[in-house]
Amino acid sequence: MVNIRDLDPGASPLDYFGAELRRLREAADLNQKQLGAIVFCTGSLIGQIETAKKVPTREFTERVDMALGTEGALGRLLGLVLRSQLPHWLQPFAEMEASATYISTYQCQLVYGLLQTQEYAEALLCVDHPDKVEELVAARMERQRVLQREPALWVVLDESVLLQEVGGREVMRKQLAHLLSFQQNAWVNVQVLPFSVGPHTGMMGSFTLLRFDGDPDLFYAESYDLGHMTANPQVIRERSVGYARLQAMALSPEGSADLIARVMEERYGDQPAVDGRDVA
Structure with missing residues (x-):
């Protein structure tokens, strides 16, 4: 059934995207079914996106831009659309993260969002948002496009991050393999803070x-439903020193890679069954 619900383009980035898609489709003298056939989807999906009932993916958007000859008009809107799907308290940080030249982060529970695999992100997000997993995962994957402009990214992970199973053994194996894939990336460094260091400055969370180039540094931390961001010089000074301590106490990037590889094989690799046969 053709969906022709009127939209208010100013209601949200998603509504604006839908209105633009409809305008461009009608300008090309195509109905929803015809456009769907061209971009390998159903007319119903076109209708859902045009009426802001479904969030477009980047692959879908690129196909539509090509089909309608828009010179990337919809693709330029997509980042804004997907960012709007992030929790409202995370959106300001995501905008600043997207323009930072140097990102340094300590994570005590989870892999940092920019380094998560899609499967790992899905397993995390379905816990609290089972009805919005697709949209939130798309937003998180879009956020990772930050890495394409090659900011310096330094990540210190607590050893517990490697051991906390998220999504099952296969998901964790792929996630740890993904971390190892950055070994040859000059702009991304991953260190693991081992349990053996004892008490440390990152235990607060x-x-x-x-x-940034030309702008004050920012500190960011979050709780369950609140993100806190500040440029307070004293906070920046204290946390910068604290981060330097964490880097010094953590394993080297090479030693960290060895530990990640060992955990990947010993904890998430093929395990022998009781009867002697291997199980996945």
Whole structure:
């Protein structure tokens, strides 16, 4: 059934995207079914996106831009659309993260969002948001496009991050393999803070420091439903020193890679069954 619900383009980025898609489709003298056939989807999906009932993916958007000859008009809107799907308290940080030249983060529970695999993100997000997993995962994957402009990214992970199983053994194996894939990336460094260091300055929780060209540094930390961001010089000074301590106490990037590889094989690799046969 053709969906022709009127939209208020100013209601949200998603509504604006839908209105633009409809305008461009009608300008090309195509109905929803015809456009769907061209971009390999159903007319119903076109209708859902045009009426802001479904969030477009980047692959869908690129196909539509090509089909309608828009010169990337919809693709330029997509980042704004997907960012709007992030929790409202995270959106300001995501905008600043996207323009930072240096990102340093300590994570005590989870892999940092920019380094998560899609499967790992899905397993995390379905816990609290089972009805919005697709949209939130798309937003998180879009956020990772930050890495394409090659900011310096330094990540210190608590050893517990490697051991906390998220999504099952196969998901964790792929996630740890993904972390190892950055070994040859000059702009991304991953260190693991082992349990053996004992008490440390990161025990108050995860935090991130952002540096910019020409703008003040920012400190960011979050709780369950609140993100806190500040440029207070004293906070920046204290947390910068604290982060330097964490880096010094953590394993080297090479030693960290060895530990990640060992955990990947010993904890998430193929395990022998009781009867002697291997199980996945």
